Amino acid sequence: MLLEGRDITKAHGTGEGRVEVLRGVDLAMRPGESVALTGESGSGKSTLLHILAALEPADSGHVSLGGQDLGKLDDRGRAALRRRDIGLVFQQFNLIPSLSVADNLAFQARLAGRHEPHRIAALAERLGLTSTLSRYPEQLSGGQQQRVAIGRAIAARPRLLLADEPTGNLDEASADGVLELMRELVAETGAGFLMVTHSERLARRLDRRLRLHAGRLA
Numbered sequence: 001m002l003l004e005g006r007d008i009t010k011a012h013g014t015g016e017g018r019v020e021v022l023r024g025v026d027l028a029m030r031p032g033e034s035v036a037l038t039g040e041s042g043s044g045k046s047t048l049l050h051i052l053a054a055l056e057p058a059d060s061g062h063v064s065l066g067g068q069d070l071g072k073l074d075d076r077g078r079a080a081l082r083r084r085d086i087g088l089v090f091q092q093f094n095l096i097p098s099l100s101v102a103d104n105l106a107f108q109a110r111l112a113g114r115h116e117p118h119r120i121a122a123l124a125e126r127l128g129l130t131s132t133l134s135r136y137p138e139q140l141s142g143g144q145q146q147r148v149a150i151g152r153a154i155a156a157r158p159r160l161l162l163a164d165e166p167t168g169n170l171d172e173a174s175a176d177g178v179l180e181l182m183r184e185l186v187a188e189t190g191a192g193f194l195m196v197t198h199s200e201r202l203a204r205r206l207d208r209r210l211r212l213h214a215g216r217l218a
């Protein structure tokens with residue numbers, strides 16, 4: 001298995017404001033698999049994604065990525081794992097405003113120690129970004145910024161690509177195109193791809209669907 005989660009629990013807040021968001025989540029993903037994570041608003045999709053990305057710890061349970069137990073890592077170990085093995089794409093693209101598109105695209109790959117200039121150029125071509133490489137993020141459209149964010153994550157060749165509503169700001173046709181491209185790119189590298197989405201239409205395009213309901217996956 002690429003990714004395994006067992007009996008993951010997580011609560012937010014304290015006292016009266018405490019919400020038990022995840023109440024024993026089990027999941028498993030194989031390399032090369034693309035999975036949609038759906039569920040109503042507030043069901044805990046983003047919370048689960050953050051735990052799988054080693055951005056925040058679970059309260060209990062186990063998560064392992066490529067056989068590595070996330071619970072056994074300290075802060076430095078988690079940061080190293082994120083750099084090396086995990087790609088993240090959020091609805092807000094989190095591009096670095098002071099870096100050109102070319103440097104934004106290369107950023108994650110450089111951190112992961114996998115920077116190959118010819119690969120960045122090929123990715124930019126596939127993403128329709130070649131003519132924008134020397135521009136800065138603020139000079140791009142929303143759709144172009146989104147493609148930079150996706151390219152940046154994929155250029156680093158993560159084992160696991162996690163995306164939270166990555167096409168949330170795009171119209172249907174652009175969203176379909178971007179999702180297709182993400183699927184192709186992860187399939188080529190054999191990465192696992194887990195995407196949070198509210199869209200039935202997009203969820204159907206992936207290999208499998210997981211639904212979060214009442215703190216558990218079905």
Ligand SMILES: Nc1ncnc2c1ncn2[C@@H]1O[C@H](COP(=O)(O)OP(=O)(O)OP(=O)(O)O)[C@@H](O)[C@H]1O
Pocket residue numbers: 012013019021039040041042043044045046047048
């Ligand atoms: N940092 C936090 N502190 C307190 N409560 C939180 C925090 N983050 C999330 N929550 C609560 O946890 C629950 C799950 O939130 P989460 O963002 O994971 O849901 P979601 O399924 O991603 O929602 P959406 O589809 O609306 O983005 C919600 O009730 C939310 O209000």
